[in-house]
Amino acid sequence: MAAASFQVEHNSQGNKHVTLYGQWSLRDLDNDFAQLRKALKPYFADNTVQWDITHVEQLDTAGAAVLQNGWGSHLDDKVTLTDQQRALFTSLADIPQLPPAKAFSLDSLRLITNAGRLTIFLSSHIADFVKLLGLLVLELAYLLRRPQDFPWREFSANIYKSGITALPVTALLGFMIGIAMSFLMATQLRTFGADIFIVNILGLAVIRELGPILMAVLIAGRSGSAMAAQIGVMRVTEEIDALATMGISRILRVVLPKVLGLTFIAPFLVIWTSVWALLGGAISANIELGLGFRFFFEYLATVVQPVNITLGLIKGLMFGFIVAIMACHFGLRIKPNTESLSRSTTSSVVTAITCVILIDASFAILTSSIGV
Amino acid sequence: MSTPAPRPICEIHKLWTVFGRNIIHQDLELTINAGEVVSLVGGSGSGKTTLLRHIVGLTQPTRGEVLLFGKNLHAMDRVPQQRLMNRLGMLFQQGALFSALSVFDNIAFPLRELRQFNEATIRQLVLHKLSLVEMEPDAGNRLPSQLSGGMIKRVALARALALEPELLLLDEPTAGLDPERSENFVELIKQIKHALGLTVIFVTHDLDTLVSLSDKVAVLADQRIVANCSLQELGHIDHPFVQNFFQGIRVRLERTG
Numbered sequence: 001m002a003a004a005s006f007q008v009e010h011n012s013q014g015n016k017h018v019t020l021y022g023q024w025s026l027r028d029l030d031n032d033f034a035q036l037r038k039a040l041k042p043y044f045a046d047n048t049v050q051w052d053i054t055h056v057e058q059l060d061t062a063g064a065a066v067l068q069n070g071w072g073s074h075l076d077d078k079v080t081l082t083d084q085q086r087a088l089f090t091s092l093a094d095i096p097q098l099p100p101a102k103a104f105s106l107d108s109l110r111l112i113t114n115a116g117r118l119t120i121f122l123s124s125h126i127a128d129f130v131k132l133l134g135l136l137v138l139e140l141a142y143l144l145r146r147p148q149d150f151p152w153r154e155f156s157a158n159i160y161k162s163g164i165t166a167l168p169v170t171a172l173l174g175f176m177i178g179i180a181m182s183f184l185m186a187t188q189l190r191t192f193g194a195d196i197f198i199v200n201i202l203g204l205a206v207i208r209e210l211g212p213i214l215m216a217v218l219i220a221g222r223s224g225s226a227m228a229a230q231i232g233v234m235r236v237t238e239e240i241d242a243l244a245t246m247g248i249s250r251i252l253r254v255v256l257p258k259v260l261g262l263t264f265i266a267p268f269l270v271i272w273t274s275v276w277a278l279l280g281g282a283i284s285a286n287i288e289l290g291l292g293f294r295f296f297f298e299y300l301a302t303v304v305q306p307v308n309i310t311l312g313l314i315k316g317l318m319f320g321f322i323v324a325i326m327a328c329h330f331g332l333r334i335k336p337n338t339e340s341l342s343r344s345t346t347s348s349v350v351t352a353i354t355c356v357i358l359i360d361a362s363f364a365i366l367t368s369s370i371g372v
Numbered sequence: 373m374s375t376p377a378p379r380p381i382c383e384i385h386k387l388w389t390v391f392g393r394n395i396i397h398q399d400l401e402l403t404i405n406a407g408e409v410v411s412l413v414g415g416s417g418s419g420k421t422t423l424l425r426h427i428v429g430l431t432q433p434t435r436g437e438v439l440l441f442g443k444n445l446h447a448m449d450r451v452p453q454q455r456l457m458n459r460l461g462m463l464f465q466q467g468a469l470f471s472a473l474s475v476f477d478n479i480a481f482p483l484r485e486l487r488q489f490n491e492a493t494i495r496q497l498v499l500h501k502l503s504l505v506e507m508e509p510d511a512g513n514r515l516p517s518q519l520s521g522g523m524i525k526r527v528a529l530a531r532a533l534a535l536e537p538e539l540l541l542l543d544e545p546t547a548g549l550d551p552e553r554s555e556n557f558v559e560l561i562k563q564i565k566h567a568l569g570l571t572v573i574f575v576t577h578d579l580d581t582l583v584s585l586s587d588k589v590a591v592l593a594d595q596r597i598v599a600n601c602s603l604q605e606l607g608h609i610d611h612p613f614v615q616n617f618f619q620g621i622r623v624r625l626e627r628t629g
Contacts, residue, residue, distance in 0.1 A: 336471065337472050337515065
C-alpha cells in the first residue's frame with residue numbers, strides 16, 4: 001500500500017510515457033488529488049503522451065474521475081489499462097449528465113415578473129394573516145359557547161414564559177435607559193435653569209412612549225422569536241398535524257394561548273418597565289440636580305395626567321397582540337427546512353417591531369391632544 | 373481459498389457507559405474485522421445506538437477505549453482526526469440530510485470539504501453515487517423535504533458513500549420502509565458492499581434485514597456483548613436472550629437455506 005504517484009519516461013522517439021503507481025483512491029489518507037492533478041496537468045494537455053495505469057494497486061471512482069477529467073471524455077489508445085479498470089471508466093462515462101441549470105438571463109420582462117412575484121408573495125401573506133385573524137375570532141366565538149374548553153394550562157404557561165421570565169431583563173433595560181435619559185437631559189436643562197422640568201419630560205416620555213416601545217422591542221426579540229421557532233419546529237416534526245388528528249384545533253391550543261397570554265401580560269410589563277425607568281431617572285436626577293426622591297414622585301403625580309398611563313396600557317395591549325400574532329403567522333408559514341426556519345423567525349421579529357413602531361407613530365398623532 | 377489474516381477495523385476494549393445511575397455498558401469487548409458485515413442486536417434500551425455513536429466518535433465512553441483503524445479518535449489531533457473520520461460513513465436513522473441543501477449538494481458536501489476536486493469531477497462523482505443508489509440524476513435538484521422516506525435513505529447512503537469509506541455504519545437502515553422497499557434497500561447495500569469492499573456495522577430490529585444482510589451477529593445483553601459469531605452458531609450459545617432471539621431467526625434461516 002503506497003500513496004498515489006507517477007513516473008515519466010522518454011522513449012527513443014522523444015514521446016513521453018507516464019506510468020501510475022500506488023493507491024489512486026481516497027482510502028489512502030496521504031493522497032492529495034488537487035496536487036496530483038496539478039502535477040499531471042502538462043501531460044494531460046499533451047495528446048502524444050502514452051499512459052499506463054496497469055500498475056495501480058487500487059483505483060476508486062474518485063481517482064478514476066480525476067484521471068478521466070484530465071484525459072477528456074473518451075479513452076483512446078493512449079491509455080493502457082486492465083479490463084476491470086476499463087469497466088470502471090466506462091461506468092463513469094455512462095453517467096447521464098445533470099440537466100443544465102437554467103441560465104441567468106437579463107430579459108426585459110424580468111422587472112415585471114419580479115414585481116408580479118412580489119405582489120403574489122405579499123398578497124399570500126395578507127391572505128394568510130386575515131385567515132389567521134378570522135380563525136382566532138371563530139375560536140373565541142366557540143369559547144364563548146363552550147368556556148370549559150379554554151386552554152388555561154397553555155395560557156398560564158405562556159404568561160409565565162413570556163411575562164414572568166421577562167421581568168429581570170425588562171427591569172434592567174428600563175432602569176438603564178431611565179438613567180441615561182435623565183443624565184443627558186439634566187445637563188441640558190441646567191443651562192436654562194429649568195431643572196424641575198426633568199420630571200415632566202421624563203414622566204411623559206417614559207409612561208407614554210418609552211415604556212411600551214421598550215417592552216415591545218424586548219418581547220418581540222425574546223418571546224416573539226421563541227414562539228415563531230416553536231410553532232415552526234412543531235410543524236416540522238408534525239406535532240401540529242398530530243394535534244389535528246386528535247380532533248384538537250391547532251388555533252385553539254397553539255395560537256390562541258400565545259396571543260391571549262402575551263396580550264394579557266404586556267400591559268403589566270409596560271407598567272413594570274416604566275416604573276424601573278422612572279426609578280433610574282429619579283436616581284440620576286437626584287445625583288445630577290439634587291432633586292429629592294419624595295419630591296420627584298409627588299411632583300410627577302401632579303404634572304403627568306393619569307390618562308397617559310391609560311394610553312401606555314392600551315399601547316401595551318396592542319403591542320403584545322401584534323408581537324404574538326406576527327410570531328404565530330410567520331411560525332405557521334415555516335417550511336420543513338432549516339433555512340425557512342431561520343428566515344421566518346427573523347421576519348417575524350423584524351415585522352413585529354416595524355408594525356409596533358408604525359402603529360406607535362400613528363397613535364401618537366391621533367392622541368396628540370390628549371393628556372399633554 | 374486461503375483467507376488472509378483478519379485485519380481489525382474496530383476494536384472496543386473494556387468499555388463502560390454510565391448515564392447518571394444507569395449503567396448501559398459494562399466491560400464491553402468487541403472486535404470487528406475488515407470485510408465483515410456485523411449486525412448489532414439487543415433489546416430496546418440495551419445501548420445499541422449508543423455503542424454505534426461511540427464507534428463514530430460522537431460520544432465518548434465513560435471508561436475504556438474505542439480503536440478505529442487502530443487509533444483512538446479522541447486522542448488524535450484535529451487534522452488527522454478529520455482525515456480518519458473520512459474513512460467511515462454513517463447512515464443515520466432519519467437520514468440526517470442537510471435540509472437547506474439540494475440532494476446534489478448534500479452528496480457533494482463531503483467531496484467539497486475535501487478541497488481536492490474541481491467542480492467537474494465533483495459532479496461526475498455525485499452522479500456516480502446517485503446512480504449507485506439507483507436514483508435518477510434529475511432527483512439531484514430536489515430538496516430533502518420533497519423526497520419520500522425510501523429516497524431519503526438512498527440519498528443519505530449516497531452521501532455516506534461519497535468519500536468511498538472503508539467502514540459503513542447503518543442505524544436502523546430499513547426502519548420506516550415498507551417490506552418491498554426494505555428488501556430492495558438491503559439488496560442495494562449488499563451490492564455496494566460487494567462492489568466497494570466495505571466493512572459494515574449495523575443496528576436493526578428487522579429480522580428479515582438481519583438475516584439477509586449480516587455475516588456475523590453481535591448480541592448486546594446484560595450490558596456487554598454476549599455473542600459475536602455467525603447466525604448459525606448462535607444456536608450453540610447458552611444465554612436466555614440469545615436462545616430467544618435464535619428462535620426468531622431460525623425459521624428465516626431455514627427459508628433462505
